[in-house]
Amino acid sequence: MTSAPVATRDLSIPSPGDITRPALAGEKETMVLNMGPHHPSTHGVLRLVVELDGETVVNVAPDVGFLHTGIEKSMESKTYQKSLVMTDRTDYLAPLSNNLCYVLAVEKLLNCEIPPRATAARVLLVELQRISSHLVWLGTHALDLAAMSVFLYGFREREQILDIFELVSGARMMTSYFRVGGLAYDLPAEFPATVQAFLDIIDGRIDEYEDLLTHNPLWLERTKGIGILDAEAAVAFGVTGPGLRAAGISWDLRKDMPYCDYDSYDFAVPIAQNGDTYDRYLVRMAEMRQSARICRQALQRLHDLGPGPYVTTDRKIAPPPKSEITHSMESLIHHFKLWTEGFKPPRGDAFVAIESPRGELATYIVSDGSPKPYRVHMRTPSFVNLQALPYMARGYLVADLVALTASMDPVLGEVDR
Amino acid sequence: MTWLDIVILIVKCIVLTLAATTMFAYFTLFERRLLARLQNRVGPNRAGAIPLPGGQRILGGWLQPAADAVKLFFKEDVVPVMADKWVYIMAPGFAVIPALIIWVAIPLGYWPDGAGGNLLQLAEIDVAILYLLAVTSVGVYGIAIAGWASNNKYSMLGGIRATAQVISYELALGLAVLGVVMQAQSFRTDTIVDAQTTLWYIVPQFLGFVIFLVASTAEVVRAPFDLVEAEQELVGGYNTEYGSMKFALFFMSEYIKLIAMNAIAVTLFLGGWKVPGLQTLADAVTASFGANIGNAVFGLTSLGAFLLKVTVLSFVSVWVRATLPRVRYDQLMDLGWKVLLPLALINVALTAIVNVILPDNIWISGIVLFVLGLATLIGATILSRPKYTSSQVTMVKNNARS
Amino acid sequence: MLGEIFKGLRTTLRYLFRQPVTVEYPEIKRPVRERFRGRHELKRFGNGMERCIGCSLCAAACPSDAILVVPAENNLQQPNSPGERYAARYEINMLRCIFCGYCEDACPTNAIVLEHQYELAFYDRKSSIYTKEMLLVPAEQGHGDIPPVLQQLDRRPSPPAQIDL
Numbered sequence: 001m002t003s004a005p006v007a008t009r010d011l012s013i014p015s016p017g018d019i020t021r022p023a024l025a026g027e028k029e030t031m032v033l034n035m036g037p038h039h040p041s042t043h044g045v046l047r048l049v050v051e052l053d054g055e056t057v058v059n060v061a062p063d064v065g066f067l068h069t070g071i072e073k074s075m076e077s078k079t080y081q082k083s084l085v086m087t088d089r090t091d092y093l094a095p096l097s098n099n100l101c102y103v104l105a106v107e108k109l110l111n112c113e114i115p116p117r118a119t120a121a122r123v124l125l126v127e128l129q130r131i132s133s134h135l136v137w138l139g140t141h142a143l144d145l146a147a148m149s150v151f152l153y154g155f156r157e158r159e160q161i162l163d164i165f166e167l168v169s170g171a172r173m174m175t176s177y178f179r180v181g182g183l184a185y186d187l188p189a190e191f192p193a194t195v196q197a198f199l200d201i202i203d204g205r206i207d208e209y210e211d212l213l214t215h216n217p218l219w220l221e222r223t224k225g226i227g228i229l230d231a232e233a234a235v236a237f238g239v240t241g242p243g244l245r246a247a248g249i250s251w252d253l254r255k256d257m258p259y260c261d262y263d264s265y266d267f268a269v270p271i272a273q274n275g276d277t278y279d280r281y282l283v284r285m286a287e288m289r290q291s292a293r294i295c296r297q298a299l300q301r302l303h304d305l306g307p308g309p310y311v312t313t314d315r316k317i318a319p320p321p322k323s324e325i326t327h328s329m330e331s332l333i334h335h336f337k338l339w340t341e342g343f344k345p346p347r348g349d350a351f352v353a354i355e356s357p358r359g360e361l362a363t364y365i366v367s368d369g370s371p372k373p374y375r376v377h378m379r380t381p382s383f384v385n386l387q388a389l390p391y392m393a394r395g396y397l398v399a400d401l402v403a404l405t406a407s408m409d410p411v412l413g414e415v416d417r
Numbered sequence: 418m419t420w421l422d423i424v425i426l427i428v429k430c431i432v433l434t435l436a437a438t439t440m441f442a443y444f445t446l447f448e449r450r451l452l453a454r455l456q457n458r459v460g461p462n463r464a465g466a467i468p469l470p471g472g473q474r475i476l477g478g479w480l481q482p483a484a485d486a487v488k489l490f491f492k493e494d495v496v497p498v499m500a501d502k503w504v505y506i507m508a509p510g511f512a513v514i515p516a517l518i519i520w521v522a523i524p525l526g527y528w529p530d531g532a533g534g535n536l537l538q539l540a541e542i543d544v545a546i547l548y549l550l551a552v553t554s555v556g557v558y559g560i561a562i563a564g565w566a567s568n569n570k571y572s573m574l575g576g577i578r579a580t581a582q583v584i585s586y587e588l589a590l591g592l593a594v595l596g597v598v599m600q601a602q603s604f605r606t607d608t609i610v611d612a613q614t615t616l617w618y619i620v621p622q623f624l625g626f627v628i629f630l631v632a633s634t635a636e637v638v639r640a641p642f643d644l645v646e647a648e649q650e651l652v653g654g655y656n657t658e659y660g661s662m663k664f665a666l667f668f669m670s671e672y673i674k675l676i677a678m679n680a681i682a683v684t685l686f687l688g689g690w691k692v693p694g695l696q697t698l699a700d701a702v703t704a705s706f707g708a709n710i711g712n713a714v715f716g717l718t719s720l721g722a723f724l725l726k727v728t729v730l731s732f733v734s735v736w737v738r739a740t741l742p743r744v745r746y747d748q749l750m751d752l753g754w755k756v757l758l759p760l761a762l763i764n765v766a767l768t769a770i771v772n773v774i775l776p777d778n779i780w781i782s783g784i785v786l787f788v789l790g791l792a793t794l795i796g797a798t799i800l801s802r803p804k805y806t807s808s809q810v811t812m813v814k815n816n817a818r819s
Numbered sequence: 820m821l822g823e824i825f826k827g828l829r830t831t832l833r834y835l836f837r838q839p840v841t842v843e844y845p846e847i848k849r850p851v852r853e854r855f856r857g858r859h860e861l862k863r864f865g866n867g868m869e870r871c872i873g874c875s876l877c878a879a880a881c882p883s884d885a886i887l888v889v890p891a892e893n894n895l896q897q898p899n900s901p902g903e904r905y906a907a908r909y910e911i912n913m914l915r916c917i918f919c920g921y922c923e924d925a926c927p928t929n930a931i932v933l934e935h936q937y938e939l940a941f942y943d944r945k946s947s948i949y950t951k952e953m954l955l956v957p958a959e960q961g962h963g964d965i966p967p968v969l970q971q972l973d974r975r976p977s978p979p980a981q982i983d984l
Contacts, residue, residue, distance in 0.1 A: 078882060082880075082882040082921070083882075085917060086882070149831055153834075163852070166851065166852045166854070167853075167854070168854070170852070170855050170856040171919075171920075174917070174918075174919070176919050176920070188853070188854070208830055211826055211827060211830045212830055212831070213827075215826075216823050217820045217823060217824065218824075322927070325927055326966035327966075327967075335925075335927065339879060339880045339921075339924075339925040340876065340879040340880075
């Protein structure tokens with residue numbers, strides 16, 4: 001009973017019907033196990049139809065769509081401002097990243113310039129969001145492999161991050177804090193101190209998680225050599241994010257197609273060679289440390305920039321501050337028009353891609369000149385990464401299937417939208 | 418035996434059963450609170466709490482096991498349609514009865530009853546060690562037939578895994594115990610406890626103790642070897658389709674077996690109920706208050722010492738559960754057959770050789786065996802280190818471009 | 820190899836001697852931040868008049884159409900709000916509300932504000948419709964001065980509002 005993969009270059013993605021059809025004459029009889037949408041460890045409502053030969057996975061068909069709520073279609077009937085709240089709910093573990101991607105796309109349509117204070121704050125919050133999302137990944141990955149304490153320790157750090165989000169926006173998760181043109185409100189006075197308090201402890205805590213897992217022989221046995229996704233297959237499937245970087249390809253949109261002034265920050269991109277579950281784990285742990293590094297620089301930059309505008313001054317895009325509307329007629333009209341009808345971007349389309357914690361997240365917006373988008377499409381990383389699951393899982397055991405699904409970090413809200 | 422003796426025996430059995438189930442109940446509470454504290458949170462602390470003036474609560478959570486039992490009792494008891502009905506219903510019984518009858522052969526303390534017997538050991542069996550091993554082997558039937566009878570692939574997978582796992586680790590368990598038997602030259606548990614008056618067997622049989630701990634954890638299907646009921650992979654394993662009282666019986670069987678294994682470990686390696694100074698204390702009390710009170714003091718103190726040692730081992734068990742990830746099935750088999758079994762054989766050989774060459778002073782032979790056992794353990798750890806391809810993360814593009 | 824296992828065990832053991840981070844709800848509640856978005860409240864001015872002028876910007880801004888505003892003309896002898904209009908009916912469907920805060924951002928007079936209460940459970944769907952009486956703060960709890968643009972005391976009344984919502 002070895003763990004070497006059976007098929008070496010079979011890039012096919014079976015459908016559930018392929019697996020559940022009756023065996024043909026001469027074919028070996030295999031058992032079909034349905035790890036159905038209700039399962040304690042499929043990271044959301046993911047249905048995996050697994051074909052087993054004893055304990056070995058012969059084939060696996062992911063069946064998605066159980067969380068489809070028609071977000072992209074609903075966005076067509078809401079103004080750009082209102083559609084923003086729907087983006088929070090696609091990848092619900094990294095709402096600020098989704099907000100950022102959408103907002104950047106709309107700003108590209110409008111050709112709107114953003115004040116530097118808003119850009120720095122966006123970078124800081126998105127990197128904090130990356131740490132928070134990776135902490136959830138770490139917790140659930142460890143929990144799937146029964147190292148349950150790491151889950152609780154990670155969530156304690158995440159509590160601090162969610163508290164920071166509550167401080168700036170009023171909500172812990174579905175913040176809708178980034179608005180078209182900048183931020184919704186200015187950063188409060190206690191923001192630097194709170195973020196600094198978090199950044200002071202996070203490195204020590206990541207060391208603690210590594211103490212528990214990185215060199216633990218049981219963890220190594222469970223994750224080394226499991227679910228190998230080599231570089232060619234990763235590129236063939238369109239996998240992005242830590243899955244791609246663990247296979248050895250150094251591609252990070254923050255460095256290669258920078259947005260939000262990421263090219264002015266000092267940080268590294270971790271890559272590994274083998275493309276197995278352990279490498280993905282190492283890459284994400286290193287990414288958490290690099291995110292903390294970016295956060296420190298962004299905090300310093302906010303301090304250096306000093307107080308300033310947090311949203312664009314173009315009144316056709318962002319509403320004026322409420323203090324103005326009681327004595328300026330134009331401000332009142334802008335406020336009224338923006339909150340009822342919304343702004344009207346020129347006809348055209350925009351595509352913006354960012355590096356979310358799971359990979360390349362992109363938004364494609366088509367505008368027909370009306371206040372409501374004609375079409376919004378979100379290219380979500382989990383949906384594309386999930387294609388690689390059958391390739392990664394063939395030849396391994398059922399227990400490995402759980403480990404490698406966890407290491408791909410799918411979020412079903414993002415997969416199904 | 419007069420009928421009075423039979424009645425007394427039955428009463429003793431009932432008391433032992435109740436004691437075992439109560440120990441199980443409070444073990445679950447102990448585990449939940451300890452697991453919680455190791456994970457930086459508080460466990461159940463509300464059920465049965467007594468509010469004090471000033472807002473504080475004391476004794477929070479002491480009724481939690483009762484609340485869980487009542488909840489399980491009131492749940493709907495289902496039998497799946499296509500399940501093998503009578504086997505399905507009997508399987509929990511097959512699991513829990515061996516767990517309960519282990520306790521008869523374990524001396525929980527020493528309370529002389531004036532006629533040469535011990536009130537705290539229900540049965541003095543000449544081949545007690547064999548009896549214990551046999552009963553733990555029978556315990557696997559419940560899991561195996563539960564997995565089969567549930568008519569569910571998850572359960573079947575869990576049942577098959579459990580059977581193979583338990584059977585594999587029984588060998589290592591038996592051989593680890595063999596070293597103790599050789600050292601004490603008897604199969605009787607009370608003789609083994611008496612033989613540990615000067616030196617507890619954990620010193621000479623250190624290697625055996627470690628093997629016993631690992632093998633008993635795997636035998637009882639406890640973390641990190643709990644893939645039989647791995648919620649993350651198999652939903653519930655063999656008890657997926659069980660609810661209500663049947664599930665409670667499986668749960669009970671697992672934990673009672675765990676406590677029993679810890680009790681056996683205490684008996685064999687940690688000196689049982691013996692604690693230094695016990696005899697002098699009991700003699701002093703006998704001199705002041707008479708034989709009955711003296712015996713009672715001896716009995717209760719020895720019982721207390723025994724329970725304290727079992728608690729220490731339970732703490733280790735929960736601590737390991739909170740920390741270590743689960744091993745995969747084939748790695749579990751490798752560990753049982755390729756690592757523990759040879760180590761246990763080496764332990765037997767070393768015990769035999771050292772006891773033949775240095776038979777006189779128990780301290781010298783004990784320490785020699787301890788050193789040899791530790792060396793073997795460290796050697797085995799180094800030899801069985803798997804060869805992995807190295808993994809390292811390289812940081813590229815380390816500086817800002819502009 | 821064993822050393823790594825012991826290092827992990829030591830890490831877990833250290834937590835046994837630390838204070839757990841659990842906040843024992845409901846005896847102790849974690850304090851929420853200033854900007855926390857909880858239950859809505861309709862505020863008043865310092866002199867007791869309602870801030871809400873019935874403009875329905877909140878209803879227009881709400882992404883999930885949770886707010887119903889039926890405006891009416893103020894009785895000039897006994898005005899509810901400064902200016903011409905007030906909200907005769909103001910209802911928020913708490914099941915639809917996503918607590919995004921857009922209504923708060925859109926309101927020109929800072930009438931609708933998301934306060935800090937989050938314990939909002941109810942037993943039936945009818946209780947999810949929060950009416951104006953439930954949302955309005957008591958008259959003593961007003962704050963702020965009426966802005967000059969609303970204090971038009973000597974204008975002739977404008978024609979009745981023709982709103983078809």
